[in-house]
Amino acid sequence: MINHNPINEGIQEYKNHMGAVLIDVRTQEEYQDGHIENAINIPVQEIEKIKDIILDVSTPIYSYCLSGQRSFKACFKLKEMGYTNVKNIGGINMYKGPIV
DSSP, X not given: OOSSOOHHHHHHHHHHSTTOEXXXXXXXXXXXXXXXXXXXXXXXXXXXXXXXXXXXXXXXXXXEESSSHHXXXXXXXXXXXXXXXXXXXEEGGXXXXXXX
């Protein structure tokens, strides 16, 4: 298990990466309680739905959850689905920026 949480650096990288997509893989309830601006909510157990949203498998995808475990699982599944530019940026519990 990784001892650090790269979400703050990951969000900066996402913002600087033209065409990148930020996904929040927590539950809809968790997402509604507060999420990072512009994040799309796709719960990890429904990650297959991403193929209806992101058609280009080379699109940069940045994934987060509460602690990083669900986003790790989501990234693994996305790679199995053929997405080639996927990054787990960890958990929102370590995020220092604004929550909407």
